[in-house]
Amino acid sequence: MSDRLPPLTALRAFDAAARHMSFAKAAEELHVTPAALSFQIKSLEEHLGQPLFRRLNRAVELTEAGRILAPGAAEGFTTLQTAWAATRRFQRIGTLTLTAGPALTAKWLAPRLFEFARLHPDIELRLSASLKVIDLRRDDVDAAIRFGISDDADLASYAARPDWVTPIMTPELHERFQTPESLRDAPLIFDDSLFKVAPGCDWPSWFRAVGMSYSPATGTHFSQPDHAIDAACAGLGVALGRRPLIIKDVSEGRLVAPFKVAVQTEARFRFICLPEAKDRPQIAAFREWFFAEIEKTAHMWDDFEIIPEKELGRP
Template sequence: MTARLPSLNGLRAFEAAARHLSFTNAAAELNVTQTAISHQIRRLEEELGVRLFVRQNRALALTPEAREYLPGIRAAFNDLRLATDRLLRKDDDHVLTVSTLASLAAKWLLPRLSAFQEAHPGIDVRITTSTSLVDFGKGDVDAAIRYGRGHWAGLRADWLMADELFPVCSPALASGDKPLHCPQDLANHTLLHSSGGYDDDWRLWLTAAGLPANISRQPGVSFDLIFVTVQAAIDGIGVAMGRTSYVEADIAKGRLVVPFKIALPADAGFYLVSPKSRADPPKLRAFRQWLKTSGQGKA
């Protein structure tokens, strides 16, 4: 039996309120009243049987369930916009569609994208998120940012950056009643894990630090998106295994700290990939050059 989809208006209200963390700002964006947003969110919560928002010291915060739900909803609306653009635009010479992982888009690419738009106002960038490999044969996506070793048949792969692996946590957790002075102190903390290709990160780092790998099997919390794992670390739920591209902005802004000085180089990296047969139109050439230069600067 196919599950009934929840209200589209409720999903729009949820996505806007989650992005702004404000019902007032979401109402202004969607040109409705704050009361309407509240009603739509309440109805959506009733449909799903899940609470999505909580009030914390007059601030609005997402529940853990909402944090897991949001990337998929955001990606769905992005796909709707892309489909509409393809339907209505006959000339796509200035529309650049890039596919990447939801977590990388949220934590690394989107904070930098305004700089590209300022430098190239004539190029309309569309970001679509997916964990699946792109089927370039369909012609919907111009390029993808993917993690690997750079060897994909029929594709041009341009190196962007490498990652390092190292534990991260909230400042409050690092200096709390169970401080993190040395790696052995991890035995007293909840470890946060990410699936989807990152399952082995903790074991690799613990081995490099000279600690028993079975520490990674102690009771912890697992997430299917590294973006959600990082947010859980920011919220003080436990210690996450960070990767440079996903945590550098949060470290710079003081939301995360690095309790130890041991970092493990990853054996792969991020690449911009595109079909060799159409890898060099002006819009993609400009984006590639930006990613290799200013795109790698701090967000």
């Protein structure tokens, strides 16, 4: 038996068949005929000098040799795919593929992207609005904007300003509810996503921040923050809005944030990318623009009292 590696096509055929435990499904994945795939695996077995599969009546199963080879073959092809994807991204000097959450995309990014395009007409931005967990080394993504407590080990991570929440409502609704105490009688809106990323920033915490002991039990619940904000814009009730997600509606008068008290969370937005990619021109350009845009509106909240949620405790 030779120590020389067998042909890559034969190993790829084996890897697909071992994953699917089916020659037919493996052939379909590789866009070859089952006969061609079977030939590749047979040539691999001849190269090795022993069978890798037991051919049963309507199925196949791995032999002991096949079970030994399968994990290494899978890992090898994953490594190759990762390296190939990274090499392709390196070539795309004029393209930036970015992912950000749907709420940030709709409420903050999309209304501002014309400015980035004006400043960088040579960069083609491809934006995916998704909360999917990504692997920047494997997935076809250059950078991501994520919200939460940092868990960005082995990545280049740049944190934005601390985030916070404050009550928001339409100007018409504010005419009826002009004090924090009056919110006891207001229709409240709950953004349930806050419990996942910022559990200390809820209605009871905000009421404690203004000196009230009140835990509202009823209201309208939404699973996404932009939906809760849209409901507030429609006059459904009073919502707790996060700073970057409410700024456009507040600045354009659809909403007001009248009470000037906010609860700050330890969670925040971060711009993340691979360490070796942080200085690529298109990534550096977007990162610098992103943080500059945040600073443009930071003054809007200068008269707010911002109270860290960890100082409020629990009831």
